Amino acid sequence: MNRINKLFQEKPSNILSIYYTAGFPELGDTLLIAEELERAGADMLEIGFPYSDPVADGPVIQASSKQALEKGMDLKTLFNQLKDLRSRINIPILLMGYVNPMLQFGVENFCKACAEVGVDGCIVPDLPMAEYEEHYQEIFKQYNLSNIFLVTPQTSEERIRKIDELSTGFVYLISSSATTGKNLQVSQNTEDYFARIAGMKLKNPTMIGFGINNKATFDKACQFANGAIIGTAFVKVLSEDKSATAIQKFMKSISE
């Protein structure tokens, strides 16, 4: 069983997953930050591999991606950095990024490299379900890699069922149709949407992300899903202060 499935089995609620950009703020920070996050209580990590044109991202993650690219981050470098991932970190790790760098690296090579270093899954927002199913699903399966799909408030029930069927790991619920970094305003509509999905009794666990930026929004999300994902709010912390103390302080602000 891969680490993601195991996590949801052992901890079905209040899962805290943190997103950050590889190679940010400094090229060599990728694993150091992962270690700090695990130590501070993160249950799962999403490491972003940067792309020049991230259309689903707001200004904060755009800026971190740009800086990481300028420092020299690319997929080759990232997989090199992740070589001793599993001697240092136990929690599940996902890679998150856009499809073009993955295509240039070669999807098969990418999956193979993930498996070799011990990455458990990936999230590629602009890899459509149809394309995945037709060309890549078999490769992902072969390397026991979870591919995580997104669901938005506008995704139809029929499509959510299809996504649930194709997913291994969890289903990623986007809190509202938005780019990353828009602070979540929990309205009646949002609650209705979360409740509607919860009521669908999907076979996969669910995580809520986009706009989760503090304890209040994290707790709210956890009422409706198995956990939540924090990205921009954490990347903001890193851009100001990447010290262990700052990371711990942020993690405490969410979980205490």
Place this chain on the structure above:
Amino acid sequence: MNYFVNEKGYYGDFGGAYIPEMLYPNVEELRQNYLKIINDESFKKEFHQLLKDYVGRPSPLYLAKRLSAKYNANIFLKREDLNHTGAHKINNTIGQILLAERLGKKRIIAETGAGQHGVATATVCALRGLECVVYMGEIDIERQAPNVARMKMLGAKVVPATSGSKTLKDATNEAMRDWVNNPVDTHYIIGSVVGPHPYPDMVAIFQSIISEETKKQLKEQTGSDQPDYVLACVGGGSNAMGMFYHFINDENVKLVAVEAAGQGVSSGHSAATTALGKEGVLHGSRSILMQTEDGQVVEPFSVSAGLDYPGIGPQHAHLFKTGRGKYVSITDDESLQAGLLCTQLEGIIPAIESAHALAYLEKMTFTGHENVVVCLSGRGDKDMDTYMKYFGL
């Protein structure tokens, strides 16, 4: 060989809809409805009426005598520069605004490079009373100031794109982000044959009026509806696709697509996509794009804001890969010289984009009887600053 889109949204290896889930409902709504709407009689009637009475179509096919004498061939100019707002872009925006209305959309967004598509979008929004937001690279806002003023007067909000190279690619990113954030009432009027399926096909259909008219006009003027060559410049490729469309299956008509070489194909400051690019995904479709080995998009360069784009539409990628089209490139200097030549021989100041297509005539050899159609995609008013500076006028 099929050169048109298949039922999966592909042209050979290219096309598809590589979009985040947030855009899926909008793109899917379009995919399910665009052909039905476009082929509807009431749509067709309204579209053609507006093209005639508002845009001023058909645009003339003009036999340019002095250029013909210079190049030793019959050079015809398809005068898209005479359209209302000064370029071919309005053919597409008229079509898309009528479509957006039928889908019940209330708000329009667009990206623009040269500002021609922005103006064409702002124009149809004023015409139909819809809210309009145009994203434009900060650098382009500077180099195409007259068009920025026009958009503002037309009531559009012009939002500067400040990321990346601050040109067309980045404006497109911002427009896509806007659409992600406004998933219900907004229609994105893409300005070229790029983007996720069905955009490349839809925009090509709206622009195909160019070759539809050209065929009729050629028949009247030469007795044959088949020229030897058609030439057009390629940014994303919409005027070229419009110019090629009804000739694609006439295999004896040679299709020539002219890209912007900038300061030279190997200068590091170029936008010659087929020469420098590799297959990949940009702005929602699989095509050919300029990128690093790691798949990061390379910042393009061209004196012409409308050609300053690191990709081409997927149908162009297919025409290129199959060899059906010939893809060539022209430098900044060559295009500006060709713009001046056309001005002095024919009294027509072309857009610098269109001047790229004209410049390629210099590189062709003719025997005196070839019929050659060049798509004069736009007029040069917006480029006067650049021309004046370059020629010290």
